[in-house]
Amino acid sequence: MSDLLERLRERGWRLTAQRRVVAEVLNGDHVHLTADEVHARAADRLPEISRATVYNTLGELVSLGEIIEVSTDGRAKRYDPNAHRPHHHLVCSRCGTIRDVHPGGNPLDDLPAGERFGFTVSDVEVTYRGVCPECAAA
Amino acid sequence: MSDLLERLRERGWRLTAQRRVVAEVLNGDHVHLTADEVHARAADRLPEISRATVYNTLGELVSLGEIIEVSTDGRAKRYDPNAHRPHHHLVCSRCGTIRDVHPGGNPLDDLPAGERFGFTVSDVEVTYRGVCPECAAA
DNA sequence: TCCTACAATGGACTTTGTCCAAGTCAATAT
């Protein structure tokens, strides 16, 4: 959504050149970039931007609920700008490609009270794993 | 299950003192330890065991399908000896406590073909998040 | 234009994990 910057301004977010380029890099709903990938793309537009600033900015956007942190591979976390429509992920075990998926049903309904151990369960994260068509062909 | 060592021997696994203590530490189905936690507990019994050996051994046990790697927090991976009964995890967002859960239904059934993008989907991992009773009380 | 609270910087530091050359040892054969 290109009104991300708009929303941030409305929230009183101090708008700097660095924050602007990070937000621009994250524009588009179908990217799942690591912090270093965000930094690299941001540095194309603003070469002097630091890694620390990218980490800070990503952390703030997560706190604001504008992006979501996903860790599908136990390595670097990825940052997902598709925070508006709830969804899950389908990951290729070979190449790591990530796709957004919107399964039917609500997995929360599958967790009976007896299996909740007194937790107040608020969220569920589902990761489907498999092999993508490209990797299957190769 | 305490026949882990038994099964490993049957598979022709070369049994060393180091591998034995790692397997013993992982004994019991309800632990979800990080590699460093495994190392610390193993070192209680065998002080000279090295980090590299713990990592090697955990990696082998994962390959053998005797334990499962889980990364619920995007930080250190945890090693789960409950590889026999398929299950998912319920994680406290405050303290990180992890519980095994066995939800009803199969989430794979909730992912229609139109949402599979040509992937051959073989596995699904579900993480429920919430607040545990202890953290809620505090 | 000036001020100042907030933001950016870069480098040190931490955590988590991998890799390797050299030494050690479990299991087998004699």
Added chain:
DNA sequence: ATATTGACTTGGACAAAGTCCATTGTAGGA
């Protein structure tokens, strides 16, 4: 019981991902 040997272990160097902080810069209001 001993020798043999390929597999295992070790410690330390290295790497990737992320955090922290003192210093410097600046966005936005007065």
